[in-house]
Amino acid sequence: MTESYDFTLWSHYYRDYLLSNIIPFWLRHSIDTEYGGYFTCLDRYGKVFDTDKFIWLQARQVWMFAKLYQDNDLNVSDNERKEWLKTAQHGAIFLEKYGRHPINGQWYFSLTQQGHPLIEPYNIFSSIFASMAFGQMAKIDKNNCEKYKQIALETFDDIQKRRLNPKGEWNKASDLSPRKLKSFALPMMMCNLSMELEHLIDKQLIQTLTQECIQEIIVEFRQADSGLILEYINANDGSRNDSFEGRLLNPGHGIEAMWFLLDIAERQNNKELTTICIDTIIKILEYSWDEKYNGIFYFLDIEQRPPQQLEWDQKLWWVHLETLIALIKAIDHQPERTNELLGWLNKVQKYTIDHFVDSEGGELYGYLNRQGEVLLNLKGGKWKGCYHVPRAFYLCYKTLDKISKKK
Amino acid sequence: MTESYDFTLWSHYYRDYLLSNIIPFWLRHSIDTEYGGYFTCLDRYGKVFDTDKFIWLQARQVWMFAKLYQDNDLNVSDNERKEWLKTAQHGAIFLEKYGRHPINGQWYFSLTQQGHPLIEPYNIFSSIFASMAFGQMAKIDKNNCEKYKQIALETFDDIQKRRLNPKGEWNKASDLSPRKLKSFALPMMMCNLSMELEHLIDKQLIQTLTQECIQEIIVEFRQADSGLILEYINANDGSRNDSFEGRLLNPGHGIEAMWFLLDIAERQNNKELTTICIDTIIKILEYSWDEKYNGIFYFLDIEQRPPQQLEWDQKLWWVHLETLIALIKAIDHQPERTNELLGWLNKVQKYTIDHFVDSEGGELYGYLNRQGEVLLNLKGGKWKGCYHVPRAFYLCYKTLDKISKKK
Incomplete structure (x- = not known):
């Protein structure tokens, strides 16, 4: 059986839903204008149902908007792109200010809405996503380039050190375990x-x-x-x-x-x-x-x-x-x-x-x-934020567009 | 609307299924005759699909058989009751030998089939169930009464000490958390x-x-x-x-x-x-x-x-x-x-x-x-063992029997 698929049509589908629905959804509902950072616990229509801030999701949203901002070929207005930059900066400022443990410098797992620590840095993936976020911010935020580069690199070094025992003191496996x-x-x-x-x-x-x-x-x-x-x-x-x-x-x-x-x-x-x-x-x-x-x-x-x-x-x-x-x-x-x-x-x-x-x-x-x-019926929660959905729609669009242009 | 319910009939139902099905199921499939203790990961027909030993479930099964053994009114043969005693002892011996951390004496969360430690005593409920198990064993195992009483009491003291911070060093909440x-x-x-x-x-x-x-x-x-x-x-x-x-x-x-x-x-x-x-x-x-x-x-x-x-x-x-x-x-x-x-x-x-x-x-x-x-379609796993099912059928039987005799 020969499968059919319209690469051009579907590339448009992914682009359109990304730019007319997904990104506006997060811009409209997730920005915490009072305390900084993003709300990610959003119900079906985008209403905030919990205000905790999870470092994975804060960092991933910074990364996502920083990534989108870098793409000059999306054919959107300058104002729109500037809003993406501003949104990425909004999250990076919050993360820089509240995200790390004051003593060991590792990234917490979660914070209150105000940025007070809730859950300790037991999870190395908070660091991985933070490092990715600041790595991208270093590319786009000219005034803070050096500082953000520094954060990305310090975090990367810490990840390297922790790789062999990523759970550290929170590892529940017994030392005596075979x-x-x-x-x-x-x-x-x-x-x-x-x-x-x-x-x-x-x-x-x-x-x-x-x-x-x-x-x-x-x-x-x-x-x-x-x-x-x-x-x-x-x-x-x-x-x-x-x-x-x-x-x-x-x-x-x-x-x-x-x-x-x-x-x-x-x-x-x-x-x-x-x-x-x-x-x-x-x-x-x-x-x-x-x-x-x-x-x-x-x-x-x-x-x-x-x-x-x-x-x-x-x-x-x-x-x-x-x-x-x-x-x-x-x-x-x-x-x-x-x-x-x-x-x-x-x-x-x-x-x-x-x-x-x-x-x-x-x-x-x-x-x-x-x-x-x-x-x-949530659109965001403790694990779902502004990441897999926009990243997938973005990458599917870009790749389908590339394929359709080769044909 | 008046609800009807035949207390006598249902008391028989719970007793019969307990004694002719549930207890024989665990006796037949869960005893590890090679390394001691019980298998709890049993598939639909009782076949062992994993051999790890979880302290919650080891202790609960000891407790269950010790409890049943103490009931003289179940109208079962002496041989059957002796098997219950033996089964409780079988688990208690394994727990006593392998269940506790050599330094702090706290109860592990899980062990390998052979009794090697897998997961550290991060969970206070392992201790609670162990204390209950040895508390009952002290009642029925005449030769080991003092020793088992001692284990129950030491464990109880440890629980008292840990109550205010039951997760201890494994508590992931930040000290700075509001x-x-x-x-x-x-x-x-x-x-x-x-x-x-x-x-x-x-x-x-x-x-x-x-x-x-x-x-x-x-x-x-x-x-x-x-x-x-x-x-x-x-x-x-x-x-x-x-x-x-x-x-x-x-x-x-x-x-x-x-x-x-x-x-x-x-x-x-x-x-x-x-x-x-x-x-x-x-x-x-x-x-x-x-x-x-x-x-x-x-x-x-x-x-x-x-x-x-x-x-x-x-x-x-x-x-x-x-x-x-x-x-x-x-x-x-x-x-x-x-x-x-x-x-x-x-x-x-x-x-x-x-x-x-x-x-x-x-x-x-x-x-x-x-x-x-x-x-x-498992009958036992990491969290389901010989406990809630037999305990419920036993208590429903006993209570319904009591009600029906009052009527």
């Missing part, structure tokens, strides 16, 4: 971060780090037999660990990592890596697609045993959006596989638009039950 | 524990502790306006806190606590407390019953905002079983409200039998989706 696992999330995010900071960091360091992470992901976390990616493996030799953690699959995570690696493979002109990434995307989709109700499962067990996560069968926005990015990039990088990839792209895109996009309330729903019905 | 919350789970479990250890501890201490906890639960956690029980309140003055935690309702928790308090009220002959508890059970049920698909929600937000927990709409076995215990005890304690309570009892019991009881695979399912379909 089970030492390493997590896929870390090399995955380090790949992303090293691309993000390449304008600030020594090229050789970036290259070594990137190669290490690619090696770990492709050779260790990816299972040669099934092509699936495990969330945790034995730290010493990368082998499988027969435990809840060691059997866990997080399909969205694996697919998201594959498009990070596709970007790296493109720069390195590494065709072999490109092929492995695309094969892996397809293997993960084949394993994780819900044949009964459609959509991609949130968590699975590689031995098909019951997973720990009660939310395993839910359909999450970011899983589907990361898959769209990955599939569209895959088509861009290996056009000869377009037909095979379009089968999946049409399926995942239809599911996403039918179930996640909320043209009445705006933006996208985040959490559906297995059947595809809305489980929580 | 949000200091206290958790409902602790006074609730202290009520239960003080009843469990009354044969070992100074009467005056028990009474003071119990009164403190009742006060906290009824005056602070229970909201006078709605009759609902919050999971977290401000630590300083017990007031509401407008945050995800501060808005959280856990209906099963609230209802379970109410039957702990009903037991205490009966001993104290405190009719006022009995009335408050029964009113609260009904208020919680009215708020938390799913009118669309039946069953009791797992988590809700007291302001009807989106809860953090993605599993909020699922139907969990223990929530429904604790409700059955609470309703049957309520009828026993205030027979004049039987008709009002039977409405709920018939509803919750029908739901439980129709959806949770698995007469083919045995025992009860634990996790259903909102629609009442099986979400995970």
Whole structure:
């Protein structure tokens, strides 16, 4: 069967919804003009239902607006772009002022609306997203360029120091435990971060780090037999660990990592890596697609045993959006596989638009039950902010536009 | 409408399923004859799918068999009762040998099959369940009575010391945080524990502790306006806190606590407390019953905002079983409200039998989706062991039997 897909039409769709709906939604509802930073807990229509400020989401929103501002080809007015710059600055000021622990300088997990600390810096990903945010701010905020560069680099150094024991004192694993696992999330995010900071960091360091992470992901976390990616493996030799953690699959995570690696493979002109990434995307989709109700499962067990996560069968926005990015990039990088990839792209895109996009309330729903019905009708919360949705619509637009212009 | 309910018939139902199905299921599948202790990760038919040993569940299973062994009125053979004693001892030996941290003596959260530590004693409830288990073992294991009493008491002392900061070094809340919350789970479990250890501890201490906890639960956690029980309140003055935690309702928790308090009220002959508890059970049920698909929600937000927990709409076995215990005890304690309570009892019991009881695979399912379909077909896992199901069937049987004999 030959799959059809109108690259030009869909590139317009992603651009239009991004610029006429998604970005205005966040500009209208998320700016805290009183205390700075952003509200992210927004109900279906954008009303704030909780005022806590989560560093992941504060930093990601800074990053997003800084990224958009840098794109001169979006064909929007100067005023609009200036508002994006202002919005990014608004979050960066709040983060700089309140985001870090006064003694160890690490990034908190969450703050009150006013910026008082709530949850300690137990989570290294707060630092990763902060580093990405200030790395982008250093590019666009001329008056604060040096200062923001400094913050990005200090944070990057801290991440490097903490990598081997990212949970630090909050690690609940016993010192006496025979089970030492390493997590896929870390090399995955380090790949992303090293691309993000390449304008600030020594090229050789970036290259070594990137190669290490690619090696770990492709050779260790990816299972040669099934092509699936495990969330945790034995730290010493990368082998499988027969435990809840060691059997866990997080399909969205694996697919998201594959498009990070596709970007790296493109720069390195590494065709072999490109092929492995695309094969892996397809293997993960084949394993994780819900044949009964459609959509991609949130968590699975590689031995098909019951997973720990009660939310395993839910359909999450970011899983589907990361898959769209990955599939569209895959088509861009290996056009000869377009037909095979379009089968999946049409399926995942239809599911996403039918179930996640909320043209009445705006933006996208985040959490559906297995059947595809809305489980929580929020547009933002503790984990969903101004990030996966605009990033995906932006990258899908850019990549589809590129493909359609090549044709 | 007059509700009908055959107390004798149902007392037989609970007894028969307990003794002919539930207990044999755990005896047949959960005993680790190689390394000691119990397997709790059992699939639909009892096959072990993971061998980790969780202290909560090890201790609860010891407690359960020790409890059953003490009941002379169950009309079972001596051999059967001896097997229960042996099974309780089997778990107690494993716990005594491997369960505690070698330096601080606190109870780990989990161990490998062989008893090596996995997760540190970050969780005070491991200690609470261990203390309950050894408190019961001290009653039945004549050769080890003094030793087990000692373990129960040392653990109780440690719990007392940790109560004000139960998470200790694993507490992620910042010292600088303006949000200091206290958790409902602790006074609730202290009520239960003080009843469990009354044969070992100074009467005056028990009474003071119990009164403190009742006060906290009824005056602070229970909201006078709605009759609902919050999971977290401000630590300083017990007031509401407008945050995800501060808005959280856990209906099963609230209802379970109410039957702990009903037991205490009966001993104290405190009719006022009995009335408050029964009113609260009904208020919680009215708020938390799913009118669309039946069953009791797992988590809700007291302001009807989106809860953090993605599993909020699922139907969990223990929530429904604790409700059955609470309703049957309520009828026993205030027979004049039987008709009002039977409405709920018939509803919750029908739901439980129709959806949770698995007469083919045995025992009860634990996790259903909102629609009442099986979400995970395990019979035991990281959190479901030999505890809520047998305890509920045992207590429902005993209480219904008592009611039917009074009639």
